[in-house]
Amino acid sequence: MRVFGVDPGLTRCGFGVVDGGPGRTVRPVAVDVVRTPADADLAVRLLQLSDAVERWLDAYRPDVVAVERVFSQHNVRTAMGTAQAGGVVALSAARRDLPVVFHTPSEVKAAVTGSGRADKAQVTAMVTKLLGLKVAPKPADAADALALAICHLWRAPMKTRMEEAQARAAELARAHRAKLAQAVAKTGRNAQ
Amino acid sequence: MRVFGVDPGLTRCGFGVVDGGPGRTVRPVAVDVVRTPADADLAVRLLQLSDAVERWLDAYRPDVVAVERVFSQHNVRTAMGTAQAGGVVALSAARRDLPVVFHTPSEVKAAVTGSGRADKAQVTAMVTKLLGLKVAPKPADAADALALAICHLWRAPMKTRMEEAQARAAELARAHRAKLAQAVAKTGRNAQ
Numbered sequence: 001m002r003v004f005g006v007d008p009g010l011t012r013c014g015f016g017v018v019d020g021g022p023g024r025t026v027r028p029v030a031v032d033v034v035r036t037p038a039d040a041d042l043a044v045r046l047l048q049l050s051d052a053v054e055r056w057l058d059a060y061r062p063d064v065v066a067v068e069r070v071f072s073q074h075n076v077r078t079a080m081g082t083a084q085a086g087g088v089v090a091l092s093a094a095r096r097d098l099p100v101v102f103h104t105p106s107e108v109k110a111a112v113t114g115s116g117r118a119d120k121a122q123v124t125a126m127v128t129k130l131l132g133l134k135v136a137p138k139p140a141d142a143a144d145a146l147a148l149a150i151c152h153l154w155r156a157p158m159k160t161r162m163e164e165a166q167a168r169a170a171e172l173a174r175a176h177r178a179k180l181a182q183a184v185a186k187t188g189r190n191a192q
Numbered sequence: 193m194r195v196f197g198v199d200p201g202l203t204r205c206g207f208g209v210v211d212g213g214p215g216r217t218v219r220p221v222a223v224d225v226v227r228t229p230a231d232a233d234l235a236v237r238l239l240q241l242s243d244a245v246e247r248w249l250d251a252y253r254p255d256v257v258a259v260e261r262v263f264s265q266h267n268v269r270t271a272m273g274t275a276q277a278g279g280v281v282a283l284s285a286a287r288r289d290l291p292v293v294f295h296t297p298s299e300v301k302a303a304v305t306g307s308g309r310a311d312k313a314q315v316t317a318m319v320t321k322l323l324g325l326k327v328a329p330k331p332a333d334a335a336d337a338l339a340l341a342i343c344h345l346w347r348a349p350m351k352t353r354m355e356e357a358q359a360r361a362a363e364l365a366r367a368h369r370a371k372l373a374q375a376v377a378k379t380g381r382n383a384q
Contacts, residue, residue: 043282043292050283070272080262080275087276088283090235091242100235 002029004062004093005149006053007141008070008086010036010045014141015052017060018131018149026150028131030060033142042081046088053092065093066152068144069102103151108144111151123147193348194221196254196285197341198245199333200262200278202228202237207244208337209252210323212345220323222252223334234273238280245284257285258344260336261294295343300336303343315339 007014013036017029034052036045067089070082086102093100106116112126124143128136130150137143199206205228209221226244228237259281262274278294285292298308304318316335320328322342329335 041286041292042279042294043286046279046283047286050287071268076263079272083272083275084279084282087234087238087279090276091238091280091283094233094235094239095242100233102234 001064001153002060002062003064003066003149003152004056004060005066005145005147005152006086006089007068007144007148008082008089009141010042010049010081010085011038012139012141013049013052013085013089014139014143014145015056016137016142016145016147016149017056017062018146018153020153024154026130026153028133028146030056031137031142031146033139042084046084049085050088050092053089057092057096057098062098064099064101064152065089066101066103066148068108068148069104071104101152103148103155107155108147108151111154112147120144193256193345194252194254195341195344196248196252196257197337197339197344198257198259198278198281199336199340200259200274200281201333202234202241202273202277203230204331204333205241205244205277205281206331206333206335206337207248208329208334208339208341209248209254210338210341210345216346218322218342218345220325220338222248223329223338225331225334234276238276241277242280242284245281249284249288249290254290256291256293256344256348257281258293258295258340260300260340261296263296293344293348295340295347299347300339300343303346304339312336 001020003018003020005014005016005018013034014031015034016031019027019029021027034049036048040048067086070079070086090100103111109118109123110116112118112130113122115122118126120140120143124136124140127133127143127146127150131146137146193212195210195212197206197208197210205226206223207226208223211219211221213219226241228240232240259278262271262278282292295303301310301315302308304310304322305314307314312332312335316328316332319325319335319338319342323338329338
């Protein structure tokens with residue numbers, strides 16, 4: 001499975017493509033950081049970012065797109081720009097019928113370092129090691145995009161298994177409720 | 193000038209098209225609210241919204257798109273969705289080389305009611321009156337979208353005049369500085 005990880009942003013947007021092999025093997029395919037000029041109109045910046053996403057989707061044909069989920073940031077203005085950048089990425093993927101999955105920063109950190117509170121240096125170090133890179137990806141946004149892709153490759157099977165288990169549990173509960181309702185109805189009839 | 197006003201949102205997105213005539217006359221063209229299912233994936237919701245925006249841009253061919261600027265909201269999750277919806281709208285406009293302008297809620301309220309702190313009922317009442325509608329547009333998102341378009345029609349000339357005045361002032365200041373520098377250089381030469 002090939003994953004396109006995106007650490008969304010308007011000033012710097014991290015792009016990273018990673019292939020997942022058997023077991024937990026991961027192979028780096030591409031990494032870059034896309035920048036848009038801070039003095040340009042918001043709409044123009046979103047368009048430039050969207051065009052870059054389209055080029056990467058054309059070039060690398062991922063099976064899924066993993067985007068960092070933004071919850072909040074100190075700077076509201078930055079948070080909005082980040083959310084909009086993420087939205088534009090998700091839109092491009094959806095237009096191609098590609099699944100888009102959002103992972104929180106702590107999920108990503110936990111997946112690659114074992115701790116949801118790891119710092120940027122630790123994430124970069126682990127990404128470099130896991131992908132067997134000779135040079136650490138820079139800036140942090142590039143490493144984060146690769147970490148997102150790895151996180152998705154490693155979390156996806158677990159998530160699928162969890163969802164299957166939940167669906168089975170829900171099915172059992174439904175069957176149980178139906179049986180109960182039947183029993184109650186029968187009791188009601190007998191009481192009449 | 194024809195303005196497409198958008199009150200962005202994922203659950204409800206207000207669309208309103210208004211034509212500006214001579215003086216401060218405004219004429220309603222179209223209004224609607226686009227909804228996307230709350231239980232659908234974010235990417236799918238953004239795609240549905242984007243498709244609706246494309247249809248409206250095709251159908252009404254506005255000269256400019258005015259979007260409500262989101263600063264912050266109580267619910268961070270909602271704020272992010274709103275920002276992403278606004279980003280998707282801005283992207284569609286930018287793809288067609290249409291200018292996109294953002295106005296804050298208080299600018300919109302002030303433009304149509306005279307007060308930046310007017311409530312929703314007041315905004316709806318004024319929009320209904322200004323556009324000569326027989327029935328008040330509902331829900332509030334629809335009225336807000338029309339208010340945004342009117343706000344843009346009325347603020348745009350003022351904004352342009354302000355920018356022109358600022359540019360003239362900057363030009364005068366530059367000329368003054370150049371003259372001063374010349375005088376200083378001359379004084380320096382005379383002193384040698």
